[in-house]
Amino acid sequence: MLAFLARRLTAMCGVLFCVLTLTFLLLRLSPGGPFTRERKLPAVIEQQLLAKYRLDGPLWQQYVDYLADVARGDLRLSTKYRDRPVRELLAQSLPVSALLGGTAFLLAVSSGIWLGSIAAIRRGTLADTGSMFLALGLISVPTFVTGPVLVLLFALHLGWLPAGGWNSPVSLLLPALALAGPATASIARLTRTSLLETLEAPFLRTARAKGVSEGRVLYLHALKIALLPVVSYLGPLAANLLTGSIVVESIFNLPGTGSFFVNAILNRDVFLLGGVVLVYCVLLVGMNLLVDLAYSWLDPRIRLES
Amino acid sequence: MATSAISLRPGLWRRLLRRPAALGSLLILAAVLFSAVFLPFFLGSDPRQTSPETFVPPCGVHPFGTDLNGRDLLARTLEGARISLLVGCTGALVSLLIGTAVGMVAGYTGGRTDALLMRLVDVLYAVPRLILIILASFLLDPWLQQALSAFQGGRWIGYSKIAILILALGCMEWLTMARIVRGQVLSLKTLPFVQAARALGQGHLQILLRHLLPNLTGVIVVYLTLTVPAVMLDESFLSFLGLGVQAPQASWGTLLSDGAQALNPVRSHWWLLFFPATLMSLTLLALNFLGDALRDALSE
Numbered sequence: 001m002l003a004f005l006a007r008r009l010t011a012m013c014g015v016l017f018c019v020l021t022l023t024f025l026l027l028r029l030s031p032g033g034p035f036t037r038e039r040k041l042p043a044v045i046e047q048q049l050l051a052k053y054r055l056d057g058p059l060w061q062q063y064v065d066y067l068a069d070v071a072r073g074d075l076r077l078s079t080k081y082r083d084r085p086v087r088e089l090l091a092q093s094l095p096v097s098a099l100l101g102g103t104a105f106l107l108a109v110s111s112g113i114w115l116g117s118i119a120a121i122r123r124g125t126l127a128d129t130g131s132m133f134l135a136l137g138l139i140s141v142p143t144f145v146t147g148p149v150l151v152l153l154f155a156l157h158l159g160w161l162p163a164g165g166w167n168s169p170v171s172l173l174l175p176a177l178a179l180a181g182p183a184t185a186s187i188a189r190l191t192r193t194s195l196l197e198t199l200e201a202p203f204l205r206t207a208r209a210k211g212v213s214e215g216r217v218l219y220l221h222a223l224k225i226a227l228l229p230v231v232s233y234l235g236p237l238a239a240n241l242l243t244g245s246i247v248v249e250s251i252f253n254l255p256g257t258g259s260f261f262v263n264a265i266l267n268r269d270v271f272l273l274g275g276v277v278l279v280y281c282v283l284l285v286g287m288n289l290l291v292d293l294a295y296s297w298l299d300p301r302i303r304l305e306s
Numbered sequence: 307m308a309t310s311a312i313s314l315r316p317g318l319w320r321r322l323l324r325r326p327a328a329l330g331s332l333l334i335l336a337a338v339l340f341s342a343v344f345l346p347f348f349l350g351s352d353p354r355q356t357s358p359e360t361f362v363p364p365c366g367v368h369p370f371g372t373d374l375n376g377r378d379l380l381a382r383t384l385e386g387a388r389i390s391l392l393v394g395c396t397g398a399l400v401s402l403l404i405g406t407a408v409g410m411v412a413g414y415t416g417g418r419t420d421a422l423l424m425r426l427v428d429v430l431y432a433v434p435r436l437i438l439i440i441l442a443s444f445l446l447d448p449w450l451q452q453a454l455s456a457f458q459g460g461r462w463i464g465y466s467k468i469a470i471l472i473l474a475l476g477c478m479e480w481l482t483m484a485r486i487v488r489g490q491v492l493s494l495k496t497l498p499f500v501q502a503a504r505a506l507g508q509g510h511l512q513i514l515l516r517h518l519l520p521n522l523t524g525v526i527v528v529y530l531t532l533t534v535p536a537v538m539l540d541e542s543f544l545s546f547l548g549l550g551v552q553a554p555q556a557s558w559g560t561l562l563s564d565g566a567q568a569l570n571p572v573r574s575h576w577w578l579l580f581f582p583a584t585l586m587s588l589t590l591l592a593l594n595f596l597g598d599a600l601r602d603a604l605s606e
Contacts, residue, residue, distance in 0.1 A: 140590035
């Protein structure tokens with residue numbers, strides 16, 4: 001177990017290193033620097049700015065310097081949001097994104113499992129076709145369509161909920177709904193397929209023969225096994241929610257990390273982008289690790305080796 | 307998934323058309339494709355032509371209305387359809403090539419090569435792929451623009467971003483395909499006909515291409531149908547953020563981005579969002595339905 005954790009953490013550092021390297025090099029090699037403006041700065045000033053942010057000198061030198069700083073936990077200053085540490089920008093924006101992502105995650109998992117189980121248990125009925133049609137619809141309609149439609153309906157037309165911005169927890173509801181849509185659908189489809197397979201397993205017949213009530217058979221015995229593929233989907237799900245949140249935050253004007261990501265690329269803000277990408281990767285790789293641990297806990301036949 | 311080889315058997319087409327959902331999807335796709343390719347010739351309106359008639363609601367002259375710059379939204383939506391479908395289909399083809407090649411090699415050779423390739427797939431699954439796509443497209447775009455400016459007087463320069471999107475999306479969406487093809491090859495290669503081919507002295511490449519590939523067409527077609535909407539979604543996602551297809555070209559993503567911005571409580575220009583959104587959702591829905599129906603028809 002400990003050896004497994006150690007190996008996974010080493011692999012995680014490897015992934016972080018690769019992604020950070022790629023980010024830094026790609027952004028520094030792409031044309032246009034962090035101080036390129038419509039009106040060109042005098043060369044001397046640009047040089048001084050580059051020197052201040054330690055972006056002068058040979059590329060490998062800049063890169064090694066930066067990597068050493070990151071290893072020490074210093075994410076440096078943003079070049080766009082003048083003189084504000086990347087760490088501070090992240091500390092401000094991450095709670096919003098995390099709250100949005102967390103709400104959407106819970107929403108997607110709970111309603112997805114519910115929808116999928118109903119479809120599987122009532123196989124072939126109207127409930128089954130209806131929920132699976134809904135699921136396919138939710139997968140096919142992108143968040144940037146559902147988002148504005150939700151705004152139009154609930155905020156502008158009915159006036160129940162705020163259209164955007166970050167004022168109260170209520171303002172998180174619409175964005176979380178829009179973000180959770182496609183994820184709910186994927187989970188519902190997975191749950192249905194997997195539960196249908198499990199429902200034919202002999203151990204359920206045994207349980208029924210022993211007089212276990214139908215509810216217990218379904219929700220305790222069958223669902224526990226049927227949810228294994230769903231658990232393994234939670235890693236990719238986190239990735240989808242993460243990229244999805246970039247769009248949702250921009251639609252609903254939420255002060256989250258997503259806007260920093262897009263702006264950092266457009267402004268060639270190397271250090272801010274590095275920070276955001278680092279946080280994203282830690283989240284994703286950490287999530288995948290959690291999923292693996294949960295998997296072996298749910299199904300003891302799976303050993304944590306490879 | 308069935309362990310026996312699934313291929314495109316002769317009765318497939320008939321079985322597919324028996325399903326109303328599949329038939330409907332095929333009709334919708336045919337209609338969208340036809341109008342995207344041929345309708346612009348009949349309409350004769352230029353999607354880039356601006357006019358002083360801004361924000362005209364749908365009417366006889368402009369069936370879909372006009373946008374902020376007075377451009378005809380129908381023409382713009384059709385141009386968007388062309389670009390989105392182009393990126394979706396070719397991007398999926400790129401992913402098909404990579405995914406099938408990686409999956410076949412991994413499944414067929416096994417051992418260390420297999421382990422290495424599958425670890426690569428695992429790592430790529432864990433990395434935020436869209437972020438890499440965005441970064442890659444930013445780095446490669448200027449280079450390709452330079453290369454294209456020398457070619458035929460630079461008339462293709464506007465297509466560099468699209469070409470990069472196709473390549474980048476294709477290079478990132480092959481993972482599921484590789485896994486599934488590998489699984490199929492693993493079970494196929496133990497079957498007697500592969501051993502017979504080996505015994506007859508056929509080389510590895512020949513076995514892969516002549517004997518295994520034809521038996522993989524079924525799964526490949528199913529996942530190709532499901533990859534097209536995935537790539538289209540990715541493309542529209544990037545374009546929505548302003549990181550994909552660049553103005554004055556339009557894709558469904560850029561149109562939706564314009565439409566979302568035009569929503570406001572005072573005067574909502576609903577048609578800017580409604581028409582591209584409906585068309586795109588219908589297309590994606592039809593593609594997903596078709597993929598599902600194909601999968602069901604194959605496993606029947």
